[in-house]
Amino acid sequence: MATRRHGTATALAASGRPCAAHDAEGFVGILIEVFARVVAALALGVFAYAAYTQWRLDPSRITLILLAVSMSLTVGLSLFAEPPTKRDWSPLALLFSLGGTYYYLVFQLTASRQLIPETFGAAIQLFGLFWQLFAKLSLRKSFGILPANRGVVSRGAYRFVRHPMYLGYLIIDTGFLLTNFSTRNLLAVALQIGLQVGRIYREERILFEDVAYRAYKRSVRYRMIPGLF
Numbered sequence: 001m002a003t004r005r006h007g008t009a010t011a012l013a014a015s016g017r018p019c020a021a022h023d024a025e026g027f028v029g030i031l032i033e034v035f036a037r038v039v040a041a042l043a044l045g046v047f048a049y050a051a052y053t054q055w056r057l058d059p060s061r062i063t064l065i066l067l068a069v070s071m072s073l074t075v076g077l078s079l080f081a082e083p084p085t086k087r088d089w090s091p092l093a094l095l096f097s098l099g100g101t102y103y104y105l106v107f108q109l110t111a112s113r114q115l116i117p118e119t120f121g122a123a124i125q126l127f128g129l130f131w132q133l134f135a136k137l138s139l140r141k142s143f144g145i146l147p148a149n150r151g152v153v154s155r156g157a158y159r160f161v162r163h164p165m166y167l168g169y170l171i172i173d174t175g176f177l178l179t180n181f182s183t184r185n186l187l188a189v190a191l192q193i194g195l196q197v198g199r200i201y202r203e204e205r206i207l208f209e210d211v212a213y214r215a216y217k218r219s220v221r222y223r224m225i226p227g228l229f
Helices: 002-057 062-078 091-106 118-139 164-179 183-207 211-219
Strands: none
Touching (some): 062 118, 183 211
8 A cells, every 4th residue: 555655646746747847937937028028128218318318419319219219119018018829039039039129229329420301310210100100009919029929910010011010110220320320320220130130030930830820921922021021
């Protein structure tokens, strides 16, 4: 009888290990998620304050404020995103995602060379901002920083391209660059484009496992720029 009880206890302990391991993994994931969101909020605060400081020195530079508003939307909404069903934690995915999110910290806010008038640059940014809002409203809470499957979205802006938010970022950054031109800002935008392209490929690598996304991909041909990419 003692042997039987010992065997039963061993079996129960063994059966409990996967559950305990899963709980531990889930707890670590929550800690990482909380840490990432705190860092995102702090980085945004530093950038927003720097942009505001430069704007106070020259209130005509409204493109600074619009850039800060865009970044606030991007990072702010990610703080309230729903947890994904599957996430890509690979080093390459982290590089593309974090770099593509925090690249704005590289911008030279003191650059003041204007290739086009400030009002024209602001108009470009406003168009990009409205498009970005349209894309985010289409996503609702299915938005985050790391590549993940948060469900397939095919409504709203996602009827036109598969990654409309990244198109919005590009439009906003273009408006900023043309009115705040410098070599550093040009490199920052080029870096952003490269990182977002890599991010798109990593995201689609996960999403393509979903049969619904494969059907969506067949109906919406282009990833970010209609007729080009």
